[in-house]
Amino acid sequence: MVRPRLHTDEQLLDAADAVLARVGSARFTLELAAQEAGVSAPTLVKRFGSKRAVLIASSQRWVDSIEVDPPVDARESALDALRRLSVGSYADSDQIEHAAGHVSSLAMDLGDPELTRLLALGWERKRQQLAGAISRVIDAGELPRTLEATAAARTLFALLEGTFLAWTVAPDGSLTKILDDEFDRLTTTWKRGTP
Structure with a gap:
């Protein structure tokens, strides 16, 4: 039986973005993002794979959030x-x-x-x-x-x-x-x- 995810990818990226805003990419770690999200670092690794993958997912989400023709x-x-x-x-x-x-x-x-x-x-x-x-x-x-x-x-x-x-x-x-x-x-x- 598969255990349900307690945190969505969006919630994990919200936590990662909060850490990125505070410390920047150079000092960003999966451990800091995990602490912010209230999960373990292996959870982030399992979900995204690496620090770089988290940064890419965060950047892609930022790009997707820019409405070219907002209401x-x-x-x-x-x-x-x-x-x-x-x-x-x-x-x-x-x-x-x-x-x-x-x-x-x-x-x-x-x-x-x-x-x-x-x-x-x-x-x-x-x-x-x-x-x-x-x-x-x-x-x-x-x-x-x-x-x-x-x-x-x-x-x-x-x-x-x-x-x-x-x-x-x-x-x-x-x-x-x-x-x-x-x-x-x-x-x-x-x-x-x-x-």
Whole structure:
């Protein structure tokens, strides 16, 4: 008779993601993830196979979570929705420990071809999400029709990621406040039609 699983893969990945946010990929261990989940490390090995397999599963889940065309809330202006999709996606990094964990994971991702592929795929999905949101802002008349949504999404994404990385090096103030200010500066420039 097969014993029922007490923890789903999703629950185990939730625990792994919590540990990754705290310590990053380099210091992540199956033991830490197992402690977080309340299971033994062999349970994780049996379920996933290795630390790398857990990291790949976590990255794939992150990619799958990025909705290229998320539902629109009619109570929210198109520009506010763009702000939420931009600035709001960094809310979990507003503590330096979590931000450092994300940067550590980025470094590890770049050293593994499969993790790099998933990172590139996730970033592309995020840029597509932003391009769709920018198109809705343009259609709503909140940004000029001369703005090209795909190029604007690349610019916005680069601004967000660059600001995030700069903040992890010199964390002065709230990351989300800084990102919010940068978002305002960029969208104001777009509204004026100046480069």
